[in-house]
Amino acid sequence: MRFSFILVFLLLFQNLTAQESKRSLSHQDYDDWESIGDKQISNDGNWVTIEISLQDGDGRLELIKEGSNKNKVSFPRLTNASFSSNSEWLIGLIKPEKDSLRQLKLQKLKKDDFPKDSLFLLELKSGEKVKIPEINGVKLPKEEKGWYAYHQTIKVELDSSANNKESKEEKTFDLKVHEFGTERAYNFSEVLDYGFSDNGERLFVVRKELDSVATSKSVTILDLETGDTSKPIENFTSYKFPVFSFKGDQFAILASKTVLEEELKMYQLLIVDDQGNLKVLKEVPNVPAHNISEHYSPSFSESGKYLVFGWQPLPKDYPYLEDTTILKEERVEIDIWGWQDAEIQPMQIKNLKDKEKESKLAVYHMETDEIVDLGESNSSQVHFNRFKRGDWAIKRDNSPYRRNYSWDIQSGEDLSKINLKTGEVELLKENLIGSPRVSPAGNYVYWYNAPDSSWRAIDLESKMEIKLTAEIDDLFYNQLHDSPALPGSYGNAGWTTADEYFLVYGQYHIWKVDPLQTQKAQNLTKGGAEKVHMIYRFVNLDTKKDYFEVNEEMVLRGGDQNTKSSGYFLGDWKGVNLPKKLVFGDANYSGLKVSKDKSHFIYQKSTFKNSPNVYYTNAAFRKHEQLSEINTQQSSIKWGDVELVDFLSNDGDEMKGLLFKPENFDPQKKYPMMVYFYERRSDALHHYYSPVPSASIINIPYFVSNDYLVFVPDIKYKIGLPGPSAYDCIVPGVQAMIAKGFVDKENIGIQGQSWGGYQVAYVITRTNLFKAAGAGAPVVNMTSAYGGIRWGSGMSRMFQYEQTQSRIGGTLWEKPSHYIENSPLFFTDRVKTPTLIMHNDQDGAVPWYQGIEFFMALKRNNVPSWLLVYNGEDHNLKERKNKKDLSIRLSQFFDHYLKGAKAPLWMTEGIPAIEKGKTLKYELSEE
Structure with missing residues (x-):
């Protein structure tokens, strides 16, 4: 008994000692924190690669055999890894050391002189390695990876042709093409571009050929299996958008013979058919003064019968003639905003480059040599869906309603059917509110109809409209929707083979719907889901397919809305049995992948306390092996835990939130608490938060590790009363x-960014509960913000207040009191809470002047306040150096007010403009 007591005492003492030796997170920990990047499983399921990166430093690639960490090999700086299709080879790139590159930058060395990547090859069975240095590029086929091609040092030559006004650099290289595991190889010189067909059967090579007149370039096509080469395309000066057909037996490319740089490149469309014959398309019949568009990539239909390409009208002033009678300083530059414009000027300017590249569409019929112009169809609004069935596409046209888009982002569009044989456009439905898409087999166009919260389809053959969910006893709109806009749906999984069934999501259930309505819709999750609040959703394990096969296993992801637990399940296509649990627990399961032979799976699992590591399991999900173990340094750092908490709103609504607690939490102690929020966040109970420099908000692990509580409440909104x-x-x-x-x-603080920043600003006008507040990019004056511009998109801000997040639900003149009463600026005289604001001078989402208005109002009312403006930064910080800086200032600010730490000099002295860029003043004051 005495021995047992001593043993227990020693174990307890050892545990306490280990806990006491842990330290808090610091800002110096960010760079070395690891994350899982790309992960791959070989086709035979025996090999897995996991790319692990650091926030700032050299990463590694881990290779694991047969799901055992005993068979793990780590390769420093290896990225972009792929397995060969036969699962016998691994190929990737080894990056140069980041520290070495940094030193070379300090030495002002030219980028062209930096060390380059190395090609890495590993024969998996023997372990034999091949390393080829100084690689400038490598490519593999998209699907069948039996070959690889790479090039090394780029040769720079001057194009000094007599017809060029100025010499122009052209970079060529020697190309090496190899088959995995054999001696078969091909070499090409003077190469400018190359690429494989998706199925890995052919390769195109664009090569430079010099003659006495001009620099011409040719295209060679190599049959990788036979070794046969052909040069069907020659004597052009430039090429764009090379593309193979789905089978790889046809090829298309844009080509131009233009020599002078200042000339408009007149492109032709060159097609090599399945017999090796070259077809040249220079124009679209009956379309005057146009050019084949260099801004639209041609694409083959899945059958290979059609080729879609773009065309553009020639500029009105072509050929270009410069007006030499006007001086540059005499030219007037002016933006004219017209009330009748479909888009306001900022949107037009923001979209100007896209508008200049906008292409009209035409279809080339491979079998008949006919070209059909699809009329004024905007290329971004025409959907072909690979032409799997029928000689048509659909066209979405919102131009009749576009003028209202500044305030009505749920405006409609007209839906039409385009006959690819004749170009005839047939209207199917006017003013449709939704996002229509073509079903995989091409039988239907379908959409979620927001006005009545139903799913609908149109049979493209009969043009009959079908109400897919009309007879289903379920709700298909988001039950948590609380903004003035029409509610969105829970989504859909898509369709089964040949469009036989439509798979749609209710709040919890999955429904299998017969679009012909000869069968009653079937609940595939048996209705038991609602009782346990389990949400089931399909997992698409074969990303090459855009449909599901009912004779294959139905893999689902399930999430319990009450406990936030999740996992994977095996469903039943007949809907007879409840989904069978494969793996499930108090964690976040994500990223499920399966080997091609379906023998093994990999997935990621994480919690707040555990990094999202990779796991390996067999087809039955009976044995689970953890393959990765990142962030082992976390074991020496105080981390904490999180729990799901309940509370009642002032309206009596049952609400949830997340409460993060420090490690070794003692309920008898009193802890300072940070409050952060953004609408509803409780679903993130098992989310792992990496300690990263802040782009705008507090980093939860950092504050919890430094002995703060962090509370994240869900928020339920009422229309017209966001504040x-x-x-x-x-x-x-x-x-x-x-x-x-x-x-x-x-000692309670509050912090939020953007919409959260607005709410922080509003709340501190209503209560002095918080000792300090942080408001990032806050809207404080809805009356001035309403008429402003979101410069990131060029859109008016009206829609945001009338329909979406700001939730006023009407115009400024319809609801003036709502705009004023929800604006913190008009009540700033009530604020007593010291406030730290961040609002950057290139914010494209919230006008910068909102932060200035708030700061000046606080300053005028003698509230201790600071405004951080990161020059050249957007709504959220992009530059890592600025993120680190904000992280330090956030922690110093709240430590001062909530923990009584000394204030840093930037708070007590400020940083005068004359000291800008010379000092950061993180040092703590002596007071």
Whole structure:
């Protein structure tokens, strides 16, 4: 008994010692934190690769055989790895050391002189390695990876042809093409471009050929199996958009003979058919003054019978003639905003490059040599779906309703059917509100009809409209929708083979719907889902297919809405049995992949405490092996835990939230608490938050590791009352946490960004509960913001207040009191809470002047406040150096107010403009 007591004491002492030796996260920990990147499983299921990267440093690739860590090999800096289709080879690129590159940058060395990637090949069975240095590029077929091609040093030559006004650099290289595991290889010199057909049977090579007049270029096509080569295309100066057909037996490319740089490149469409014959298309019949578009990539139909390409009208002033009678300084540059314009000027300017590249479409019929112009069809609005069935495409046209888009983003569009044989356009439906798509087999066009929350389809043969979900006793709109716009759907999984069934999601269930309506819709999850609040969704394991086969296994992902647990299940296509659990638990399961022979799976599993590592299992999901183990340094760092909490809003609604607690949490102690939120976040219970420099918000692991509680409440909104809605959820949630007894109610902070920043600004006008506040990019004056522009998209901000996140639900003149009462600026005289604002001068989402208005109002009312403006930065920070800086300032600000730490000099002294860029003033003041 005495021995047992001593043993227990020693184990307890050892555990306490280990806990005491742990340290808190610091800002220096960010760079070495690891994350899982690309992961692959070989076709035979015996090999797995896992790419592991650091936030700032050299990563590695781990290769595991047969799901055993005993058979794991690590390759530093190996990326872009692929298995050969026969699962016998691994190929990838070894990157240069980042630190070496940094030193070369410090030495001002030219980028062309930097060390380049190395090609890495590994024969998996023997372990034999091949390393080829100084690689400039490598390519493999998209699907059948039996071959690889690479090139090394690029040769730079001057094109000094007599017809060129100025010499132009052209880079060529020697190309080497190899088959995995054999001696078969091909070499090409003077190469400019190359690429495989998806099925890996053919290769095209664009090569440079010099003659006495001009630099001409040819295209060679290699049959990789036979070794036969042909040169069907010659004597052109430039090429664009090479493309093989799905079978690889046909080829198309754009080509131009233009020599002078200042000339418009007049492109031709060159097609090599399945017999090796060259067809040249220079124009579209009956379309005057146009050019084959160089901005639209040709594409073959899946059958190979059709080729879609683009054309553009020639500029009105072609050939270009410069007006030499006007000086540059005499030219007037002006934007004219017209009330009748379909798009306001900022949108037009933002989309100008896309508009210049906009192409009209035509179809070339391979069998008849006919070309059909599809009229004024905008290429972005025409959907072909590979022409699997029928000689038609669908056209979506929102131009009749586009003018209203600034305030009505759910405006309609006209849906039409285009006959690919004649170009005839037939209207199917006017003012459709939805996002119509063509079914995989081409029988239907289908969409979610937001006005009545139903799914609909049109039979493209009969043109009959079908109400797919009309007879189903379920709800298909988002039950948590709380904005003035029409609610969205829960989505759909797509269709089964030959469009036999449509697979659609209810809140919990999956329904199999017969579009011909000869059978009653079937619930594939047996209705048991609603009782346990389990949401089931399809997992598409074969991304090459855009449909599901009913004779194959139905793999589902399930998530419990109450507990936030998740996992994978095996469904029943007949809907007789409930989904069978494969793996399930209190974790977030994601990224499921299967080997081609379906013998093994890999997936990721994570919790707040555990990084999202990769697991390996057999087809029966009976044995699970953890393959990766990233962030082992976390074991020496205080991390904490999270729990799902319940509270009541001021309206009596049952709400949920997340409460993050420090490691070794003691309920008898009082902890400072940070409050962060963004609409509803409780579904992220098992999300792993890496400690990363902040782009705009507090990093939860950092604050928890440094002995803060962090509370993240869900928010339910009422139309017209976004600010009060936030207050009615956040404050009661905080009070519920205080009632637990371990929150230091005198030291609570609040922080949010964008929509969260707005809510922070509003809440501190209503309560002094918070000792310090952080508001990133906050809208504080809805009256001025309403008429502003979202410069990132060029859109007016009206839609945001009338229909979406800001949730006012009407115009400024319809609801003036709502705009004022929800605007914190008009009540800034009530604020007593010290506030840190970040709002950057290139913010494309929220006007920068909103942050300035808030700061000046706080300053005018003598509220301790600071405005951080990162020059040249957008809504959220992009530059890592700025993210690190914000992370430090956020923690220093809240540590000062919530923990009593000394204030840094940037808070006490500021940074005058004359000191900008010379000092950061992180140092703590002596006071």
